[in-house]
Structure formats: C-alpha cells, structure tokens
Amino acid sequence: MAxxxxxxxxxxxxxxxxxxxxxxxxxxxxxDPVSVMMDTDATxxxxxxxxxxxxxxxxxxxxxxxxxxGAIQGNFGESIEHGEPAxxxxxxxFPATLEMALGAFMFxxxxxxxxxxxxxxxxxxxxxxxxxxxxxxIQAVPDFWLAIMFIMFFSVFLGVLPSFGRGGWSHFxxxxxxxSTYHLARMARLMRSQMLEVMRQDYITTARAKGLNxxxxxxxxxxxxxxxxxxxVLGLDLGILLxxxxxIEVVFAWPGVGRLVVQAIANRDFPIVQSAVFxxxxxxxxxxxxxxxxxxxxDPRISYS
Amino acid sequence: xxxxxxxxxxxxVSFLWTSATVNAASKxxxxxxxxxALSTFDPHTFSSLPISMHHTNVFxxxxxxxxxxxxxxxxxxxxxxxxxxxxxxxxxxxxxxxxGDPINAEAVKFSFERILDPKLKSKQYRYFKSIKSLKxxxxxxxxxxxxxxxxxxxxxxxxxxFIVPPKYYKxxxxxFLARNPVGSGPYVVKKWRKGEDLVYEENPNAWRKPKVKxxxxxxxxxxxxxxxxxxxxxxxxxxxxxxxLAGRVSSSKGARVIKKQSxxxxxxxxxxxxGAPWMDVRVRRAMNLAIDRNSxxxxxxxxxxxxxxxxxxxxxxxxxxxLKPYPYNPEKAKKLLAEAGFGKGFSFDVYIPRGRFMMGKxxxxxxxxxxxxxxxxxxxxxxxxxxxKKIIFSKYKDNxxxxxxxxxxxxxxxxxxHMFAGAISSRSAYGGFRDKGIDKLINEARSTMDNAxxxxxxxxxxxILRHEKVPIVPLYQTFRIFGVQxxxxxxxxxxxxxxxxxxxxAGSN
Numbered sequence: 001m002a003x004x005x006x007x008x009x010x011x012x013x014x015x016x017x018x019x020x021x022x023x024x025x026x027x028x029x030x031x032d033p034v035s036v037m038m039d040t041d042a043t044x045x046x047x048x049x050x051x052x053x054x055x056x057x058x059x060x061x062x063x064x065x066x067x068x069x070g071a072i073q074g075n076f077g078e079s080i081e082h083g084e085p086a087x088x089x090x091x092x093x094f095p096a097t098l099e100m101a102l103g104a105f106m107f108x109x110x111x112x113x114x115x116x117x118x119x120x121x122x123x124x125x126x127x128x129x130x131x132x133x134x135x136x137x138i139q140a141v142p143d144f145w146l147a148i149m150f151i152m153f154f155s156v157f158l159g160v161l162p163s164f165g166r167g168g169w170s171h172f173x174x175x176x177x178x179x180s181t182y183h184l185a186r187m188a189r190l191m192r193s194q195m196l197e198v199m200r201q202d203y204i205t206t207a208r209a210k211g212l213n214x215x216x217x218x219x220x221x222x223x224x225x226x227x228x229x230x231x232x233v234l235g236l237d238l239g240i241l242l243x244x245x246x247x248i249e250v251v252f253a254w255p256g257v258g259r260l261v262v263q264a265i266a267n268r269d270f271p272i273v274q275s276a277v278f279x280x281x282x283x284x285x286x287x288x289x290x291x292x293x294x295x296x297x298x299d300p301r302i303s304y305s
Numbered sequence: 306x307x308x309x310x311x312x313x314x315x316x317x318v319s320f321l322w323t324s325a326t327v328n329a330a331s332k333x334x335x336x337x338x339x340x341x342a343l344s345t346f347d348p349h350t351f352s353s354l355p356i357s358m359h360h361t362n363v364f365x366x367x368x369x370x371x372x373x374x375x376x377x378x379x380x381x382x383x384x385x386x387x388x389x390x391x392x393x394x395x396x397x398x399x400x401x402x403x404x405g406d407p408i409n410a411e412a413v414k415f416s417f418e419r420i421l422d423p424k425l426k427s428k429q430y431r432y433f434k435s436i437k438s439l440k441x442x443x444x445x446x447x448x449x450x451x452x453x454x455x456x457x458x459x460x461x462x463x464x465x466x467f468i469v470p471p472k473y474y475k476x477x478x479x480x481f482l483a484r485n486p487v488g489s490g491p492y493v494v495k496k497w498r499k500g501e502d503l504v505y506e507e508n509p510n511a512w513r514k515p516k517v518k519x520x521x522x523x524x525x526x527x528x529x530x531x532x533x534x535x536x537x538x539x540x541x542x543x544x545x546x547x548x549x550l551a552g553r554v555s556s557s558k559g560a561r562v563i564k565k566q567s568x569x570x571x572x573x574x575x576x577x578x579x580g581a582p583w584m585d586v587r588v589r590r591a592m593n594l595a596i597d598r599n600s601x602x603x604x605x606x607x608x609x610x611x612x613x614x615x616x617x618x619x620x621x622x623x624x625x626x627x628l629k630p631y632p633y634n635p636e637k638a639k640k641l642l643a644e645a646g647f648g649k650g651f652s653f654d655v656y657i658p659r660g661r662f663m664m665g666k667x668x669x670x671x672x673x674x675x676x677x678x679x680x681x682x683x684x685x686x687x688x689x690x691x692x693x694k695k696i697i698f699s700k701y702k703d704n705x706x707x708x709x710x711x712x713x714x715x716x717x718x719x720x721x722x723h724m725f726a727g728a729i730s731s732r733s734a735y736g737g738f739r740d741k742g743i744d745k746l747i748n749e750a751r752s753t754m755d756n757a758x759x760x761x762x763x764x765x766x767x768x769i770l771r772h773e774k775v776p777i778v779p780l781y782q783t784f785r786i787f788g789v790q791x792x793x794x795x796x797x798x799x800x801x802x803x804x805x806x807x808x809x810x811a812g813s814n
Contacts (some may be wrong), residue, residue, distance in 0.1 A: 031691040035698060037428060039352070040714045040735045041727030046431040047734050053426050064543055080349060082345040082499075083483045092498065151533045163534040164525050166501060253525040255500035263342060 005289070012285040017279045020071065023274060024064055032056045033080045033268040041185040043137035054080070067274070075251070077271035079264070086271030090279060091255055096166055097256035100248070101241035105174030109239060113230070116191025121218060123196060135185035147178040147251040164253040175252040179245040183237045190233055194226035201225070227298050235291035238264070239284045315745025334519040335793065335808050338540035342524060344401045346486040346494060347479065348467035349420045352428050354715060357464060358802045359522070360539030362505055362515075363619060364467035364488035367394055367413065368459055372807075374620040374719055374799030376459060380408060380468055380489070389454040389754055390437075396445040401510040403493045404811045406470035410447035414439040415471035419450070425479075429576045432461040437606070457756055460622070460718040468582065473515075491515035491806035500524055507804055516794075516809030535560050535788045542793055544803045546786040548607040548664060554788040564609060567785040568716035570616050571777035573655065573672075573709050575726065576700040576737040581707035582651045589775040591641040595679040596672055597633040602781050605671050606664055610781040615767045616716075616724040619784045620799050623721030623750075628771045630779070644695060650680025655709040658690040658699075661715040663783045669711050672780075700737055710737075713783070717800055729776055738776035743769070 034050045042254065051057045057065070070077055077088045117129040138146075154174060155163035162171050199222055209219045246258035257276055264272035295302045342357025348364045369379040378384065380396055387393040401406040417439050420427045424435040435455040440448040443758050451458065473487050486494055491513050492505035503522040507515055523540055525531045531543040532550045532735055536557045546554060546562065546577060555562045575583050575592075583589050588661040598612035611618075614628035642648060659671050666687055688696070712735065716724050726732070731739035743766065750762035794811040798804070 015461045031695045035694050036691045037351075038734070039713050042431065042734050043722060043726070043730075044733070044734045045730045046434075047431070049425075050428070053423055079344075083345050083347055084480050089499070148533075151530060155537045155539070156533050159537055163537050163539050164530050165523060230334065251527045251530055252529065253501075253530060255498065259500060259526070259623050266690065 001304055008292075011280075012289075015129050015285065016278065016281050020068075020274065021064075021257050022276060023277045024067060024270075025060075027265075027268065028060060028272060033270060034264060036266075036268045037080065046268075067270075069280075070129030071274070073280075076275040077087055079272050079305055080269045081264075081267055082269075082272075086269075087275040089272060090260065090275045093255060093257045093260050094122045094279070096254060097242060097249075097258065099166075099172065100176050100245065100256060101238065103172055104180035104183065104241050104245070104273055105234070105238050107180035108187045109234065110185040111180075112187030116188040117195055117218065117223065119188070119192045128192075131188060137186045138181050138185040139189075142176055143181055143245075144247045144251055146181055149173070149247055150174045150178055151251070164185050166255055168202065175248050175254050178251075179241065179248045181242070186217070187233070187237075188229070191226070191230060194229055196224055198222045198226045224298065228295060231294050231298065235284075235287045239287050242283050242287075248292055306469065308327075322478075323720055333517050333810075334521065335517050335542065335805070335810065336521045336523060336540045337357065337803065337808065338523050338534050338543040339681055339803065340524045340526060340528070340531065340543075340545035342523075342526070343497075344499075345483045346497065347483045348428050348469065348486065348488065349416070349429060350425060350479075350483075351464060351485075352432075354679045354717070354802070358804060359503070360467060360486075360488075360630055361802065361804050362492040362520075362806045363486050363490040363494060363508075364469065365490050366462060366464070366465040366466055366468070370463050370719070370798070370800050372796055372798045376463055378717075380413075382549070384459070386456075386754070388449050390456060392451070393451045394447050394449070394611075395440070396447065397512070400489060400512050402473075402487055402489050403508045403510050404470060404473060404487050405510065406472060408468065408470075408489055409444050410441040412468050413447045415456070415474070416468045417466060417476065419467065419469070419643060429568075430467045431463050433458075452752060454752055454758070456759060457720060457722055457751060460723070461721045464717055470745075491784055492520065493529040495519075510649075513806075520805040522805060532559050532788060535790070538790075541790045542795065542803070542808060543788045544785065545663075546788045548609045550785065551607070551609075551786060552786075559792075560788050560790050560811070563787045563789050563795070564784045565784055565787075565797035565799070565801065566611055566618065566682065568618050568620060568719060568799070569783050569801065570613055570618065570714050570716060570724065571610070571665065571668070571711070571713040571780045571783060572616060572728070573669075573697075573711050573780065574735070574737045575577055575709040575777065576705075577739070577776065578701060578707055582645070582647055582653075584706070585645045586773075586775055587645040589778075591638040591645070591679065592676065593631040593775060593778055594634045594641070595638040595681065596631070596675050596778065598630055598652040598781060599633070600675075601671050603667050605668050606781070606783065609663070609784040609786055612781045613779050614726060615771050615779055616714075616777070617721040617767070618716070621716055621719050621721045623760050623767070625764035625767040627764075628767055634678050635734050642679060642681075648680075650682060651685065652682035653707070653709060654686050655683045656688050656693050657711040658693050659687050660691055665713065665724075668780070674712065682754065689709065699736060709778075717799070719800070721767065722747070725763070725766060725770075726751075729770065736776075738774075740774060740776070743774065743776075758807035 034054060034056055035045055040045050067227055079086045079089055080210045082089055115131055119128045122128050152164050154161040204217060204221060204283055207221055246262050249256040250256045261273060309488060341361050344349055348360045365380050367381040369377055371377050375639040382397045384392060384394045402408060407546050419425060420429050420433055435451045437450045437452045442448060470487055474482060491508055491511045492515055493508045495506040496504040505520040507518045523535060528547050528550060532553055534540045535543050552561050552576040577584060602612060614630045614631035617624045657665050669685050673685050676683050697710060725747055729734045729743060730737055731744055747765050750759055751760055753759040763792045789795060794809045
C-alpha cells in the first residue's frame with residue numbers, strides 16, 4: 001500500500017512536469033502578452049520595446065528555463081496585468097471556487113444519488129420515467145441559460161435572492177445549484193443504471209430468497225456494490241468543479257479561479273495560467289489517487305501489490 | 306419541471322428573509338455595477354479604460370478632461386510651453402495627498418520618473434516616451450523637458466501620469482502598492498476584493514469632494530446579470546449596457562437608459578499590398594460606397610452609433626467638420642469596380658475579434674451582406690483577440706493573403722493626430738496602409754507648435770484621406786450606454802468614462 005502510494009506520487013510529479021511543458025508551449029504558440037496588452041494605437045517600436053523589457057524577445061528555451069527555475073522554487077512569476085505574484089492571486093480566488101465546487105458537489109450527491117436509486121427501485125414506473133426524462137432535459141439545457149433564468153425568477157421577479165456576488169447562503173444557493181445541474185442529472189442516471197445492473201445479480205436474488213427486507217437489500221447490498229463507477233465519476237466531477245465553473249462564475253459575478261484564468265488566457269498573462277494549471281493538475285492527481293484508494297475499501301478483492 | 310417548481314417554491318420561502326438585505330442604496334451611498342475588471346491600483350504600471358476609470362477616483366493628473374471633453378487643468382493651476390522643448394506647470398498650492406504628504410513639484414517629478422523607469426516595465430511608458438527629464442523650479446513649479454518638441458503631450462497628461470507621494474511609493478514594494486493606493490483624488494480605497502467589489506470612501510484631505518460619501522463598485526462581467534442587478538435594485542448604475550437589453554431597462558419601473566456618443570471609432574482596415582484588389586483606390590472607394598452606414602447604425606446598432614467620415618468625432622482636436630461620411634451608392638460602387646476590372650467582384654476574408662466591440666460581429670455581417678449586393682464576397686471570420694492580433698502582425702509577410710479586419714479604438718486623447726498615427730501611419734503596428742506622403746504630412750503636423758496651424762494641418766490630412774487616398778473603411782462611433790436608477794443624478798461624460806466620484810443622488814447637491 002505505502003509502496004503503491006509512493007509510486008503514484010513519483011508518477012504524478014512527472015505528469016505535472018509534462019503538463020507544465022505542454023501548457024507553456026501552447027501559450028507561447030498562440031501569441032505573446034505584449035502584443036495582446038498593447039492597445040491598437042501602439043507603434044511597432046512600442047511593441048518591440050516592451051517585448052525586450054519583459055524578456056519575451058528571448059528564445060523560447062531561455063524563457064522556459066527561467067520559468068522552470070522559478071517554478072521548482074515555488075515561484076511562478078509575477079502576473080503581467082496585476083503586478084503581483086501569480087500563485088498568490090490564484091490561491092486568493094481558490095476559497096470561492098472551493099465553496100461553489102463543494103456546494104455543487106453536495107447537490108449532485110444529495111439529490112442525484114437518492115433520485116437515481118429510487119428510479120431504479122421503481123423501474124418502469126411513472127416516477128422512473130419522469131426522473132429519466134427530467135434528467136435528460138437538465139443535461140441538455142445549457143447551464144448559463146438556466147443560471148440566467150434563476151436570476152430572472154428569484155432576483156428580478158420574486159426579489160428574494162441577490163442577483164450576483166458572493167456572501168452568505170443567499171448568494172451561494174443559485175450559483176451552486178446551477179453549477180451542479182449537469183452533474184446532478186448525470187449522477188442520477190448513472191446511479192439508476194448501476195443499481196439496475198446490480199439488482200439483477202445473483203447475490204440480490206439470494207438475499208431476496210433469504211427473505212430480507214427490500215430496504216435492507218437496497219441500502220446495504222445493492223448500494224455498496226454499485227458504488228465503484230459512482231465514486232470514479234464523483235471524483236472526476238469534483239475535479240472539474242474545482243477547476244472553476246467559468247460560465248457560472250461569469251454569470252453570477254462569482255470571484256472564483258475560473259474567471260481569473262479565462263481573463264488571464266485572453267490577456268496571455270502566462271504566470272497566472274501556469275499557476276492555475278499547476279494547481280488544477282495537482283488537484284486532479286490527488287483526487288484520482290484518493291479514488292483509487294477508495295476502490296480497495298469498496299471492493300476488498302482489489303489490492304495494490 | 307414539476308420538481309423544479311417545487312424546489313423554486315421551497316427556496317423562495319426559505320430565503321424570504323434575505324429580501325431585507327437586498328435593498329437599494331441608502332443615503333450617502335451609491336452602488337455601481339461595472340463590466341470591466343480592475344487588476345491593479347498601482348497607477349503607473351498598466352493602462353486600460355476600466356482601470357483608468359477607477360484610478361481617476363483615487364489619483365489626480367496634472368490636466369484633465371471636463372465632462373464635455375475639453376482639456377482643462379487639475380493639479381496644475383496653469384501650464385504653458387516655456388520653449389519648444391519645455392512644458393512648464395504651476396501647481397495648485399497647499400494641497401495634500403490622502404496620507405497628509407504635500408503635493409508639490411517634487412511629487413510630480415517622482416511620479417513621471419517612476420513611469421519612465423525601465424524597472425517598473427510600465428505599459429504607460431509609450432505615452433511619455435518623448436520626455437527627457439523633469440526639473441523642479443520651485444516648490445510649486447515643475448518643467449517637463451522633451452527630447453524634441455512635443456505639442457501632443459498635454460492630452461496624455463489628462464489621461465495618465467497620476468501624481469503620487471514619493472515617500473510612500475519609495476518605501477513599499479510593487480506588490481504592496483498594487484493593492485494600497487495613496488493619491489489625492491476625491492476617494493480613498495477602503496476595501497477591495499479583486500473580481501468582487503470595491504468600496505470607496507471620501508478622502509478627508511480631498512480638495513474636490515465626491516458627490517456621495519461612499520461608493521461601492523460591484524464587478525459584474527455578464528451583461529444580463531448587470532441588468533438583472535439594476536432592475537432588482539441591487540445596484541444603482543451599470544455601464545456597458547448592450548443595445549439589445551436597453552429596452553428591458555427603459556421598461557422597468559425604477560431605472561432609465563442614458564446614452565452618450567463616445568469617442569470609440571469603429572472601422573475596417575485593409576492590408577494594402579501587392580495582390581490585393583484594393584491596391585486600386587477605386588476599389589477602396591467602391592467598398593466604402595457599397596455600405597449603407599445609416600441602415601447599420603439604425604437597424605443593427607439600434608440607434609446607438611453614429612456614422613463618421615474618417616477616424617475621429619466632433620470632440621477630437623483636428624477634426625474636420627466639413628467632411629461627411631461616405632454616402633450609400635451601390636450603383637456607383639458597381640461602376641467603380643467595373644472600371645477597376647473587378648466587374649465580377651472578388652472574395653476575401655475579414656476578421657473581427659469575438660465579443661470585444663459592441664455589436665461588432667452583427668454589424669460586420671450586415672456590411673458583408675451589403676457588399677454582396679455589389680459582388681464582393683466577404684467571409685466574416687470571428688477570432689479570439691490574441692490570435693487575431695497574431696494574424697494582423699503577419700499581414701505584410703509574402704505568404705499571407707491580403708485581408709480586411711474590423712477594429713475599434715477609443716480616442717480618449719481626443720486627438721485626431723493620435724488616431725491617424727495608430728491606423729494610417731506606416732509606423733503603426735495595426736494599420737495596413739503605407740504612404741510616404743501621408744507619413745510626411747503627419748510628421749509635419751506633429752511638429753507644428755502653433756495650435757491653430759496644427760489643427761488646420763490635421764483637417765487637411767483628414768480631407769486627403771476621405772477624398773483622395775481612401776485608406777480605410779470608416780464606420781461609426783458607438784455610444785456608451787448606461788442603466789441608471791431614477792433616483793440618481795448623473796451626467797454622462799464625453800470620454801465615456803463612468804467615474805464613481807461623479808455619481809450623485811438626486812436631491813442632494
């Protein structure tokens with residue numbers, strides 16, 4: 001087990017390094033910060049002067065070496081637009097992103113899983129069909145549209161929720177729910193199909209034959225055995241949500257990482273993008289490791305030797 | 306949907322209590338919902354319209370623009386050209402920064418030297434690159450010495466070159482100063498959460514008082530949300546209202562629409578080089594005559610734009626009021642194309658950045674439709690801004706097919722010279738027109754020290770561009786559109802800026 005974790009951590013370090021190189025090259029291929037930040041009244045000399053001043057006239061490998069040297073010391077450079085250390089700027093936005101990601105994740109789990117289970121339990125009933133129908137609909141509706149409809153209904157029409165921003169529960173509920181809808185619907189459908197598959201297994205028939213209560217069969221035998229794919233998808237969902245739900249952040253003026261990064265990509269503010277990608281990639285690595293370790297708990301037949 | 310409705314009801318009931326906190330601004334406080342992001346409060350490092358709108362609340366420049374666009378004094382009491390290479394400024398006496406430090410010639414000298422210091426890597430450098438040195442004459446008199454005569458310096462002193470207290474800005478590092486500004490403007494920053502909100506409080510040492518004691522800025526990038534926030538009363542005034550949502554605001558109970566023609570000129574540039582059909586001036590003229598500008602501004606821009614003849618509007622120094630926008634004359638356009646040997650038309654690419662210019666894509670598609678009627682097939686290519694710039698900078702490479710591109714530029718300097726230099730001069734990074742004669746005329750005008758004579762020269766260049774050279778497709782100036790609660794008293798500015806310190810409540814002052 002410990003050996004397995006060490007192996008995974010070493011893999012993760014190489015993976016992160018690879019990700020950073022790819023991001024660095026991709027960013028530099030699409031333009032340089034100076035050209036993007038100079039307004040449309042700049043002369044050629046103005047642009048050349050700024051490029052030289054900021055070191056973007058140097059060969060790519062020199063720039064990468066400089067970046068890498070800083071990065072291994074935990075220094076991702078200074079944001080071009082903000083004039084502050086880039087990593088600190090990303091970390092400053094992280095609590096807002098974490099808050100919304102966990103909220104959306106919670107909605108997906110607390111609403112998606114029970115509804116999916118019940119649908120499977122009452123297969124082919126009107127309730128089941130309704131659940132499947134609604135979840136397909138929710139998945140198909142774009143989240144930004146849903147978010148705007150929420151604002152129009154709750155803030156403008158009813159006037160009960162603030163239309164934007166971060167604050168207490170009243171600010172949190174609409175963005176978190178809007179960010180969760182896709183994940184929630186997918187979770188419900190996945191749960192349903194997993195449960196249906198498990199319910200057809202021999203050990204469920206055996207349990208029924210032993211005369212066990214249907215509730216116990218469902219809650220104890222079926223639920224745990226259908227959990228592995230669910231945990232995998234939940235891990236992925238959390239990773240995606242932590243990366244910042246850009247559109248929802250923009251619609252609700254939520255001060256999360258997503259908005260910062262999208263702005264930084266548009267401005268080719270490389271240090272911010274690199275810091276954020278590093279954080280997100282690390283997050284994914286940690287979540288994946290956690291998911292893999294959870295497998296062993298859920299299914300004792302899995303071992304990590 | 307049933308489940309959602311139930312949920313809606315549950316949420317509605319459980320959060321009824323919050324309605325108490327979602328009230329409008331109280332007395333002595335206004336809330337602004339603004340679209341643009343604010344990345345730094347260091348007044349010397351970066352430059353953009355959203356940033357300068359905020360910095361203007363906290364810092365002051367030597368000169369400024371009055372709300373109707375006239376160049377006037379601010380921290381300077383008076384200024385004059387002492388000799389061709391020397392601008393001399395007399396400062397207002399006895400003024401203090403918000404931390405109590407005195408505003409004097411030394412502070413002016415320090416502030417400009419900070420911008421010009423290569424170590425700061427300031428983006429504002431290029432506005433002041435003509436400056437050689439600054440000289441303190443006495444406590445309240447300062448001279449700016451330029452490398453060569455620069456009559457165009459004052460308009461930039463009204464936008465950038467914010468004056469800061471030297472002791473404070475020497476003491477702290479760049480990172481700290483990015484968040485903790487000290488200036489002499491009507492407001493000081495009380496609280497600032499990046500990407501979220503900003504609280505301004507009256508500066509106790511201010512010599513110009515803000516209209517209200519406290520102004521709160523909420524940063525709301527999405528226009529639909531800004532409108533919702535205005536209509537629900539969460540904010541008092543919003544900027545960047547898209548034309549398509551103006552109707553929602555004007556039909557609401559509490560808010561109204563305020564519009565003002567801004568100096569933002571929209572135009573289409575051409576890469577004029579060998580192999581381009583528009584090397585022939587008749588083709589360029591035909592492309593202009595084939596556009597019905599009035600129809601575009603009326604039907605697509607919904608009246609929130611006004612056609613222009615060249616690059617500048619009426620408030621700009623050097624504007625030629627005798628020049629009229631190109632008329633709509635498709636018959637003549639067809640004739641000119643036939644004469645130039647393009648009777649069957651031709652096809653070409655025209656680039657526009659995504660989501661950058663108000664209704665730009667819609668307008669360009671309308672223009673492409675009008676061009677099609679005279680046989681010109683324009684392929685509208687919507688690009689990400691950074692990628693489009695890369696294409697623009699590659700325009701003169703041999704393997705790049707000539708193309709057209711739509712740009713818009715804010716003439717915040719109210720300077721026709723500056724507009725020409727950025728789009729028509731062959732030194733411009735963005736222009737696609739190279740003409741030695743025009744370059745010479747621009748240079749001559751720029752070094753003409755007499756204001757009236759210089760203005761005449763720009764007007765003459767404007768005439769040559771409009772009638773003879775036809776180097777671009779000028780379109781229109783867009784309006785800045787605001788949604789404003791009826792209880793506010795606020796007059797829009799000619800430069801299109803929304804400055805918090807100028808927003809007042811009706812009834813009080």
